[in-house]
Amino acid sequence: MKHKFLHSFATHNKATALNLIVMLVSVFATNTAFGAAKSSAASGNWSDAATWQPVGVPDAADHVTIKGGHTVTIDGNYSCVNLSVGNATMAATTLQITTAGKSLTVTGTFSLNPNNRAYVYTLNAGPGQININGSSASWSTSGTNRYLVS
Numbered sequence: 001m002k003h004k005f006l007h008s009f010a011t012h013n014k015a016t017a018l019n020l021i022v023m024l025v026s027v028f029a030t031n032t033a034f035g036a037a038k039s040s041a042a043s044g045n046w047s048d049a050a051t052w053q054p055v056g057v058p059d060a061a062d063h064v065t066i067k068g069g070h071t072v073t074i075d076g077n078y079s080c081v082n083l084s085v086g087n088a089t090m091a092a093t094t095l096q097i098t099t100a101g102k103s104l105t106v107t108g109t110f111s112l113n114p115n116n117r118a119y120v121y122t123l124n125a126g127p128g129q130i131n132i133n134g135s136s137a138s139w140s141t142s143g144t145n146r147y148l149v150s
Helices: 002-033
Strands: 037-040 063-066 071-073 077-080 082-085 093-096 103-106 109-112 120-124 129-132 135-139 144-148
Touching: 063 093, 082 093, 082 103, 082 120
Parallel strands: 037 063, 063 082, 071 093, 077 103, 082 109, 093 120, 103 129, 109 135, 120 144
Antiparallel strands: none
């Protein structure tokens, strides 16, 4: 009787451990599929890892915020899921392209001055191209909100 109990207990624990491992793998795989939240840490080029927090260049699965007071220059061909130009910080914010042949594609939602602050918020395609393939969910009624297209 004692031997049957130990066998049953060991079999049950193996099944529980296996279920736990499968669940953890699923959770981690799901979280990485949704991308990271990246915010500008300072003004700089999109390609500079130090421009972002957490440190690292945003990739196509990421949700990006350009914080108030920062100017981020798109210096390559990039894409992201969601993009917000401006946050609750009270300062002018710019996302710009200054060189031909550079581009940014937003596959999800684009927001300009989503916190409705009375400062200047600029999305400037310059000689490049900015594609918003999703929706423009937020257009503020305060401040100066500019889409500049060349």
